Amino acid sequence: xxxxxxPVNPVWGSVAAAVVAAAILGALCAVFWRAxxxxxxxxxxxxxxxxxxxxxxxxxxxxAVLAVPVARALARxxxxxxxxxxxxxxAPFILPVIVAVFGLLAVFGRSxxxxxxxxxxxxxxxxxxxLHGVVLAHVFFNLPLATRLLLQGWRDVPSEQFxxxxxxxxxxxxxxxxxxxxxxxxxxxxxxxxxxxxxxxxFAVALTLGGGPRATTVELAIFxxxxxxxxxxxxxxxxxxxxxxxxxxxxxxxxxxxxEALGTGLDRPVRRWDxxxxxxxxxxxxxxxxxxxxxxxxxxxxVLSGLAAIWHLPVQVWHAAGLSVLVALGSTAVLxxxxxxxxxxxxxxxxSRVEVAGILGLAASPLxxxxxxxxxxxxxxxxxxxxLPVTALVNALMALxxxxxxxxxxAREVARGYGRLALSLDMRGWPYLxxxxxxxxxxxxxxxxxLAAALSMGDLGVIALFADPxxxxxxxxxxxxxxxxxxxxxxxxxxxxxxxxxxxxxxFDAGGRRGAAA
Amino acid sequence: xxxxxxxxxxxxxxxxAADLNVAKRRKVAVMGPSxxxxxTLVNGVAGFHEAITGRLFWDGAxxxxxxxxxxxxxxxxxxxxxxxxxxxxxxxxxGVRPDLKLSVGDWTRVDAAxxxxxxxxxxxxxxxxxxxxxxxxxxxARVLSQARPxxxxxxxxxxxxxxxxxxxxxxxxxLVEETGATLLMVTHDPGDATRIADDIILVxxxxxxxxxxxxxxxxxxxxxxxxxxx
Numbered sequence: 113x114x115x116x117x118x119p120v121n122p123v124w125g126s127v128a129a130a131v132v133a134a135a136i137l138g139a140l141c142a143v144f145w146r147a148x149x150x151x152x153x154x155x156x157x158x159x160x161x162x163x164x165x166x167x168x169x170x171x172x173x174x175x176a177v178l179a180v181p182v183a184r185a186l187a188r189x190x191x192x193x194x195x196x197x198x199x200x201x202x203a204p205f206i207l208p209v210i211v212a213v214f215g216l217l218a219v220f221g222r223s224x225x226x227x228x229x230x231x232x233x234x235x236x237x238x239x240x241x242x243l244h245g246v247v248l249a250h251v252f253f254n255l256p257l258a259t260r261l262l263l264q265g266w267r268d269v270p271s272e273q274f275x276x277x278x279x280x281x282x283x284x285x286x287x288x289x290x291x292x293x294x295x296x297x298x299x300x301x302x303x304x305x306x307x308x309x310x311x312x313x314x315f316a317v318a319l320t321l322g323g324g325p326r327a328t329t330v331e332l333a334i335f336x337x338x339x340x341x342x343x344x345x346x347x348x349x350x351x352x353x354x355x356x357x358x359x360x361x362x363x364x365x366x367x368x369x370x371x372e373a374l375g376t377g378l379d380r381p382v383r384r385w386d387x388x389x390x391x392x393x394x395x396x397x398x399x400x401x402x403x404x405x406x407x408x409x410x411x412x413x414x415v416l417s418g419l420a421a422i423w424h425l426p427v428q429v430w431h432a433a434g435l436s437v438l439v440a441l442g443s444t445a446v447l448x449x450x451x452x453x454x455x456x457x458x459x460x461x462x463x464s465r466v467e468v469a470g471i472l473g474l475a476a477s478p479l480x481x482x483x484x485x486x487x488x489x490x491x492x493x494x495x496x497x498x499x500l501p502v503t504a505l506v507n508a509l510m511a512l513x514x515x516x517x518x519x520x521x522x523a524r525e526v527a528r529g530y531g532r533l534a535l536s537l538d539m540r541g542w543p544y545l546x547x548x549x550x551x552x553x554x555x556x557x558x559x560x561x562x563l564a565a566a567l568s569m570g571d572l573g574v575i576a577l578f579a580d581p582x583x584x585x586x587x588x589x590x591x592x593x594x595x596x597x598x599x600x601x602x603x604x605x606x607x608x609x610x611x612x613x614x615x616x617x618x619x620f621d622a623g624g625r626r627g628a629a630a
Numbered sequence: 631x632x633x634x635x636x637x638x639x640x641x642x643x644x645x646x647a648a649d650l651n652v653a654k655r656r657k658v659a660v661m662g663p664s665x666x667x668x669x670t671l672v673n674g675v676a677g678f679h680e681a682i683t684g685r686l687f688w689d690g691a692x693x694x695x696x697x698x699x700x701x702x703x704x705x706x707x708x709x710x711x712x713x714x715x716x717x718x719x720x721x722x723x724x725g726v727r728p729d730l731k732l733s734v735g736d737w738t739r740v741d742a743a744x745x746x747x748x749x750x751x752x753x754x755x756x757x758x759x760x761x762x763x764x765x766x767x768x769x770x771a772r773v774l775s776q777a778r779p780x781x782x783x784x785x786x787x788x789x790x791x792x793x794x795x796x797x798x799x800x801x802x803x804x805l806v807e808e809t810g811a812t813l814l815m816v817t818h819d820p821g822d823a824t825r826i827a828d829d830i831i832l833v834x835x836x837x838x839x840x841x842x843x844x845x846x847x848x849x850x851x852x853x854x855x856x857x858x859x860x
Contacts, residue, residue, distance in 0.1 A: 529709075529710045530710055530713060532678055532698070532705075532707060532710075533707065533710055533711060533713075534728075535677075535678070535697070535698040535699055536676060536677075536698045536699060536703065536704070536705050537699060537724050537725065537728045537776070538697070538698075538699025538700060538728055539699070539724065539728035539729075540699070540728075542729070543728045543729035543730070544728070546729075547713070547716065547720075547724075547728075547729075547730060548713060551715045551716075552713075552715065
């Protein structure tokens with residue numbers, strides 16, 4: 113109905129999309145131009161490709177398969193902390209990778225809690241560097257995501273089906289066969305593909321827990337070609353390989369996932385009549401407890417080990433924290449100035465090119481874009497002097513697909529609900545933005561800004577590529593402390609990083625919701 | 631006079647032809663079966679659907695290519711007539727200036743409009759804090775402060791109970807009489823038409839027929855109207 117005209121001009125969205133496309137495609141072109149295909153694929157390249165695919169496939173399989181019983185338990189049980197637990201499942205998304213890795217080491221590492229317990233009964237300690245560690249960390253991040261996506265699948269089953277099941281006195285077995293398995297057959301491939309795509313481009317996990325000839329991902333190999341060998345053309349060639357890998361993974365993921373990844377309303381369970389058996393209740397209780405422990409133990413490890421050190425952190429850590437906050441705020445500003453006009457243009461329905469620009473970021477990884485920018489900047493300036501702005505920009509580009517997924521439905525709602533009224537009142541441009549669109553979108557803007565700020569705050573990617581030894585954001589500083597075995601200071605820095613990420617997310621998110629209520 | 635000169639409105643793949651005049655100050659009910667194009671007709675007059683042929687005139691001046699906000703039309707939609715985050719007074723004030731930069735005199739006009747619809751002391755409330763009937767009144771206050779010569783109702787009172795709907799139609803009738811506006815009102819209910827309308831425009835088979843007297847049409851319905859009324 114309201115497709116003809118909208119009170120905001122979609123031209124600004126097209127301009128923003130052009131900027132995004134230029135930045136990403138420019139970086140890709142630079143990489144292709146600099147890459148020397150004559151290098152071919154050496155044995156170490158093949159090893160990196162194999163390891164990348166293997167760890168991503170294992171991570172996706174474990175996350176998706178383990179998420180099934182956990183999501184089923186959450187879908188059919190009501191208990192006091194259920195809402196809190198579902199919220200906690202969203203936390204790994206904004207948790208800095210380096211902080212999570214630190215927590216996982218504290219729990220599952222050689223001298224971690226689990227190894228200590230194993231020592232009491234005479235068993236050898238765990239060893240989590242290499243493939244085990246990379247997969248463990250990826251499962252830590254993606255099991256909650258998979259659980260949330262599957263929970264969405266359960267919620268999308270019409271509640272009448274469960275009522276019908278009660279009428280026909282289904283047991284849990286019949287429900288599984290007739291209702292749950294068909295739903296899982298539709299959703300699981302998509303869940304697997306999304307996690308596979310995420311793990312293909314994951315960098316910080318491989319940097320901290322992988323490495324060596326047998327556990328190097330392509331993304332990590334790019335970094336090593338850069339920082340250890342100073343071999344720009346090899347880094348560019350590896351980037352081309354990574355573009356192919358990530359592009360294929362992203363296309364598969366987009367094909368297989370029709371659902372909304374950040375759905376709300378997951379905290380409302382459907383009433384069920386088929387799952388009262390005591391054995392099932394015990395089983396679900398155990399599963400939910402295990403999943404909660406798997407999430408909570410590493411987080412508590414960070415808090416416990418960091419509390420002592422956070423009060424006397426060295427000045428470099430505070431300095432790095434300050435820089436990180438600046439980068440995060442700058443990145444959030446860039447993100448919003450791109451994502452807002454793009455979401456309006458997409459909602460106006462006139463620009464599918466804008467949408468394509470929005471998902472370009474999914475196909476390119478941070479280190480590939482970073483390499484491309486390095487190649488482009490290198491002839492003109494010292495890229496290291498632009499480390500912070502480039503980091504902020506790349507972080508914004510990486511957050512863009514998520515931000516659009518949050519903003520576009522809201523912008524569509526406003527256009528559908530109020531576009532005609534605004535037009536009939538002759539409201540356009542700034543008055544419309546100020547009095548209608550921005551206030552209506554404020555909760556979503558706050559949420560998107562919070563995600564972008566937290567993601568940028570915890571990012572350990574491009575900054576590792578560009579930074580000189582004198583300069584560090586907080587995640588990089590923490591990584592350097594860990595590499596130097598200053599574990600206590602690293603723990604303090606980790607806690608500080610965790611707190612800052614959560615505070616940034618909370619401040620934007622709550623600010624957005626308050627802005628809407630005012 | 632509102633004149634639709636051999637107009638065809640396009641709404642998606644649907645087309646509606648109209649060649650008719652509505653005299654000033656007339657109150658016209660737009661009736662017809664579901665999907666016949668009643669909404670397309672009034673939304674076309676309001677400027678939300680393109681006229682792919684023909685021309686529209688108001689008072690002799692052509693309005694065919696005018697943007698919705700520039701037309702001499704104020705409209706009440708089925709829903710979404712109020713911005714939920716703005717106060718009732720602000721909502722009404724949008725009818726005067728969409729940037730809400732009103733002079734003292736303008737605000738006086740807005741307050742008069744609110745008093746006129748019986749919401750004089752509820753201006754500070756948000757729409758959600760009002761009852762359904764009060765929300766309709768607030769929307770009418772907005773329409774009043776728009777002060778446009780044509781008022782279009784696209785079934786805005788459909789969700790109200792019968793008593794409340796009659797109350798609103800009486801209020802509309804009073805406001806239209808006072809302001810001298812021309813009224814186009816989509817309705818399913820012949821009772822609405824007899825209550826308020828002078829004329830009826832029958833819409834059926836992709837065509838909007840010229841208005842003719844409501845009493846006569848309802849007393850002696852054409853075959854098409856009889857098929858619709860049942």
